[in-house]
Amino acid sequence: MPLFRNNRAVMVKTSIIITLAILLLVQTLPVALSRAETNSRGSDTVAMNDALYNLADKLVELLESMRYVMAVNQPLINTSSDGHYEFKGLTPAVFGTKVCSDFYPRTGIKMKQTSRRVRNPNNAPDKWEERSLEMFEVLNYPKGTAHTEFTVLNGEEVYRFIKPIYISKPCLRCHGERDDIRADLLEYLDTYYPHDTSTGYKVGDLRGGISLVIPVHGQFPE
Secondary structure, three states, X not given: OHHHOOHHHHHHHHHHHHHHHHHHHHHHHHHHHHHHHHHHHOOOHHHHHHHHHHHHHHHHHHHHHHHHHHHHOHHHHHEOOOOOEOOOOOOHHHHHHHHHHHHHHHHOOEEEEEXXXXXXXXXXXXXXXXXXHHHHOOOOOOOOOOEEEEEEEXXXXXXXXXXXXXXXXXXXHHXXXXXXXXXXXXXXXXXXXXXXXXXXXXXXXXXXXXXXXXXXXXXXXX
């Protein structure tokens, strides 16, 4: 099939673009937080909050863009050049988890996909995230608005940020009604996530949130 003939080249190009975007952000992180900390010494808490908020928000949007690219390209990822479809398990959530795991040792910033209806138990919310997700579920909560807080975690002053994420049409391939999910994908989910509670969604539903923990004083790995 011509549609899938160049799928490897397309994915390679996509991976290069994503990698360059991550590297650019990683290089700018220490500068952004250094400026924020300088403002803090001048008692300019508002400026510090703005700098950290803008940084966290851009990182979330980058991860969301990466997840979306993976979602809309699932047929491309799972179909060989001869048209044979074989689900490979590289879903947007799996890809996002791998990115977050790789991102932390590079930057010192923890990123996490979480939800009150988890598929991967490792993504279960902590108490702060649980409270935030409960806030997002309130009917009059402003859609898409992040929740933030300066706090102390494990003896370190940190900035916590979590932004709600919602179900879009490509998400339904994995999170829609079970009767509408491919049989091979369901088999994969039942095998690797036997306690999955993250199906049955509709477009626009709250899926969960992307959470960040940023060191206030910008202690990044060398």
